[in-house]
Amino acid sequence: MADLTAAVSESAFQRLFVVLRDSIRWEAQDSTSFGPFTAGYHVKGHLEGGSVDFRADNSILIDELDVRWDKFEFTLGLDIPEICVGGGCINMPWPIPDICLPRWCVFSDNPDVSISPDLAAFVAQELSIAGRPVVRYYDASVPPPLIDPCGLLRDLLVNLSVIDPFPDYNQWHLYLDPDFIDLDLFDFADIVGDLIENALTSAVTALIPGGWVRDLILAIIGGIADFIRWLLDIPDEIDEWLSDLFNISFGLGDLLIQLVGEFFGACVPLLRVDDPLEILAKEISTAVLLSGAPVELVAVTVPVRNLSVRVEDVEMVIQADVGG
Amino acid sequence: MMSSNQKQATMNRALFTQRSFDSGRITVLSTLIHRFEEAGDYEVFISRTRGTPLRLVVSVVEGDAPYQHNLDLSTLQKPEERECCREEADLRLHTGGVLGFYTSQGVSTFQVRIVRLGSKEKEVLLNHAEQIPAGDFFTVTPLRPGLYRVSDPLNKAEMALKVVMPPPPEEKKVEKGTKARGERPASTYRPDEPMLVGVSKKGFDRREASLFSGQTLVFQVQSAARLRVELEKEDEAVTAPPKKRPAKPGRAKKQT
Numbered sequence: 077m078a079d080l081t082a083a084v085s086e087s088a089f090q091r092l093f094v095v096l097r098d099s100i101r102w103e104a105q106d107s108t109s110f111g112p113f114t115a116g117y118h119v120k121g122h123l124e125g126g127s128v129d130f131r132a133d134n135s136i137l138i139d140e141l142d143v144r145w146d147k148f149e150f151t152l153g154l155d156i157p158e159i160c161v162g163g164g165c166i167n168m169p170w171p172i173p174d175i176c177l178p179r180w181c182v183f184s185d186n187p188d189v190s191i192s193p194d195l196a197a198f199v200a201q202e203l204s205i206a207g208r209p210v211v212r213y214y215d216a217s218v219p220p221p222l223i224d225p226c227g228l229l230r231d232l233l234v235n236l237s238v239i240d241p242f243p244d245y246n247q248w249h250l251y252l253d254p255d256f257i258d259l260d261l262f263d264f265a266d267i268v269g270d271l272i273e274n275a276l277t278s279a280v281t282a283l284i285p286g287g288w289v290r291d292l293i294l295a296i297i298g299g300i301a302d303f304i305r306w307l308l309d310i311p312d313e314i315d316e317w318l319s320d321l322f323n324i325s326f327g328l329g330d331l332l333i334q335l336v337g338e339f340f341g342a343c344v345p346l347l348r349v350d351d352p353l354e355i356l357a358k359e360i361s362t363a364v365l366l367s368g369a370p371v372e373l374v375a376v377t378v379p380v381r382n383l384s385v386r387v388e389d390v391e392m393v394i395q396a397d398v399g400g
Numbered sequence: 401m402m403s404s405n406q407k408q409a410t411m412n413r414a415l416f417t418q419r420s421f422d423s424g425r426i427t428v429l430s431t432l433i434h435r436f437e438e439a440g441d442y443e444v445f446i447s448r449t450r451g452t453p454l455r456l457v458v459s460v461v462e463g464d465a466p467y468q469h470n471l472d473l474s475t476l477q478k479p480e481e482r483e484c485c486r487e488e489a490d491l492r493l494h495t496g497g498v499l500g501f502y503t504s505q506g507v508s509t510f511q512v513r514i515v516r517l518g519s520k521e522k523e524v525l526l527n528h529a530e531q532i533p534a535g536d537f538f539t540v541t542p543l544r545p546g547l548y549r550v551s552d553p554l555n556k557a558e559m560a561l562k563v564v565m566p567p568p569p570e571e572k573k574v575e576k577g578t579k580a581r582g583e584r585p586a587s588t589y590r591p592d593e594p595m596l597v598g599v600s601k602k603g604f605d606r607r608e609a610s611l612f613s614g615q616t617l618v619f620q621v622q623s624a625a626r627l628r629v630e631l632e633k634e635d636e637a638v639t640a641p642p643k644k645r646p647a648k649p650g651r652a653k654k655q656t
Contacts, residue, residue, distance in 0.1 A: 161415070161614030162429070162541040164592030171496050173467035177539055177594055177616050178431055178502045180415055288545060288565065288635075289416050292613050295566030295589045 078395035080380070084347075085391050090128045093138065096344055097123050099238035102335055106326060112307045113154045114190075115321055117328065120147040123203070123336075132389045135208050136252060143201040143259070143332070150318070152272065153190035154307055156280065158183050159296050182293060189279040191272070198268045205336065207254040209346075209385040209392065214247040226343035239344060245352075248383040248396075249345035257333045262322040269315030276304050349396070352377035412505050421540040423619075423627040424529045425509040426473065431502040432512060433537035434526050436460040439495045441517040442525070446473055446501070449509050456490040457517070458499060465492040470500035473510045498537070531624045538627050539594070541616040545635035550604070550617075552625045557603030561617065561629065562610040566591075594618050599625045 084092075100123050107116025126141035163179035220227065233239045277300050284290050297303040310317045322328050340346070356376035363371045383396040414428045421430045436442065436458070444456040454476055459465075469491055493499060501512050514526040525533065531554060532538055542548060548561040566589035591614040598605035600622040611617060619627055 161543060161591045162594075162616050164590075164594050164616065166594050166596055166618055172435065173494075173497060175433060175498055175500075175537065175618070176468060176470070177541075177618070178470050178472070178500060178504070179592070180412065180429055180504060180541065182412055182415065285416075288613075291565055291568070292543065295568065295612075296591060296614065298589075 078382075078384075079398040080394075080396045082394045083391045084394065086128055086130050089130070089136075089346075089392060092346060093126070093128055095238075096340075096346065097126060097141070099233050099236070099344075100336065100339055102332070104328070104331060107151065108325060110309075112157065113152065115153075115325075116151040117322070117326060118147065118149040118151070119145060119328065121145045121332075130387050130390060130392060134387045135206055135255065136387055136392075138205045138252075141203040141205070143203050145196040145199050147194060148196040148199050149192050149194050150272075151190060151192045152276065152308075153188055154276065154280070154304070155188060156183060156283070156307070159293055161292075161296070189276070189283065191275040191279055193271055193275060195264070195268055195271075198265060198271075199262065201260040201262070203260075203332070203336065204258045205252070205254050205340065206256050207252040207340065209387060210251045210253040210341075211383050211385055212249045212251060212345075213351075214242060214249050214348075216242070216244050216246050225338065229339065229343050233344065243350075245350065248349040248351055248380060250347040250349075250385055250394075251342065251345050252340040254337045254341050257337055259329050259333050262319050262329060264315040264318045266313070266315055268318060269313050272318065273301060273304070273314050277301055280304065347394075349380060349383060349394075351380040353380050353398075414505060414507050415543055417507075418542075419544060420630040421542075421628070423532050423538045423625070425511055426501055426503060426528075427507075427509050428503055428505060429541040429543065431470075431500050431537075431539040432528055432532070433498050433500045433539070434512075434514060435496065435498045435535050435537075436493055437496060437535065443515045443517055444499070445513040445515070446471075446476065447511045447513075448473070453513075458491045458493060458514075460493045460495055460497065462495050465494040465497070467494045467497040468500065469493060469497075470502060472504045473501055474503040474506050474508065531626050532621045533624050534622055536621050538619045538621065538625075539616050540619075540629045541614065542611065542629065542631075543613050544631060545613050546631050547633040547635075549628075549630050549632045550609075551628050551630075552599055552603070553628075554626050555599060555601055555603055555623055557599065559597070559604040559606060560608040562608065563613050564610065564635070566612045566614070591615055596620055598622055599627070 101121070103118075103120045105116065105118040107114055122144050124142040124144050126138050129137040129139060131137060158181035160179040160181040163177055165174050165176040167174050230239070230242070234241045280300050280303070284293050294300065305314075308314075308317065354375050354377045356373075358375040359373040361371035361373060365371060378398045381397040381399075383394065385392060385394050387393075412428075418427060418429050421427065423430075423432070426432055439460050439462055442458045442460065444458055445453040446456070447453040456471075491499070501510065503510060511529045512526060513524065513529075516523040516525055526536065528536075528538075542561070542563045545563050545565050548563060550559045550561050551557065589612060591612070594616040595609060595611060596618045597609060598620050609617060617629075619625070621627075
């Protein structure tokens, strides 16, 4: 039978979780070239909300975490190809060869047009984590690994005073090892598609001179909106294309899932228990010795062995042996 | 928040200022096409406005050689000094093949003279500043909409050319899921559909022609000709700047 047993209620765990949840902030940027266009993003975000549910199968479900985007800047750049007149071939009777004519092109360079709308207000996602508590022993005498994937994140949180640094003494660490992390797919509303289409159309329109020259160019390219769709190789609606871009090409959701998984599962412990555990703090008594020096009571610590955690329906139970 | 930025597009503005064409000089939107009927070596002299002529040697052969070359005169290197005696071929053409001369950009005009090499007396096959010989072609690609007068003083011929704006694209919303991936939306206008007009001693083979702006009129010269295509009347409906609306009279203030 364990020497030490402690129980953590759901609401206490919730408070514990909220502190860590609020410390999760991310920033990422990337861009990819797709031939005639480039697409990129620069995002910043954090988590809000979320309810903790202890489950009888020794797991914890953190449900309905809101992914809040503080910045969701999407950059789309177009290289407009040449727009040409003339050209074509005329079929001539033998012995004259068929004659192909030169073309004259309006844009001799590739003019770049780029837009960078911030879509933060239009992106709403929820994230859920289900995982099991995992106990790991932190041995302060073991030097940290040369490549520590968590080091950067932990240093950042320490610098922000969100967490305490790992101490120079041993500890038991409790992590939440995710079984699954479920993040809603990026799903942009029609209004976002319209926003991007209108912005691109305005930017391309601004490149083209006015009057009959514009009418002629529009006749060649078949209208700016269609021209843009052709350049971007968009089969359907722009909002669907944008969703695919973030879900598949950029894999931003996977990035977020990986971040949250590593945060809770490997980098930042939910709970720490010192080993040895101080059960009576050092105390300087008001009593004095015959010499006149104050009486100093040293801290009472006990070694903690075999710490284990299990989750029950309503509470999380922590047990350990003491001493030995 | 929305931000956008764009690099200033490099426009080929010379294309939009061209109002007339003359077979005596090659400008943007016009092409001279010479057909080499016989095998042999030829000297081609290309003169830019007030410039030293560039000399090319064209070898016309029966063997394996292309039937057509189009030379963009605006990209040819300017010679440092007049060349005279080099005889290795710059270009090879199949007998009966054609050499096209055009300039893709700029406002320079060019003239071309072709001389046959090898004969004791220099045989000038083409000096288009004077006339285009039978068997050659001259093309124009007018952009500015309007009515053009096409004339050939050598054959005392005239015809009218009407250049109209292309039909506007259909402004209809593409239905969801109907567009095939990567397929360019169909346009009703094809600039690459040229029209052929014959020029003979009897004149042009038609009295009038109509083109969409950006399409090419190809003159097939059957009797030596000097061709001019001049804008006589602009289509003001499309080329005139929009008229300013008269200012609305101010609304009288309500008195209280």
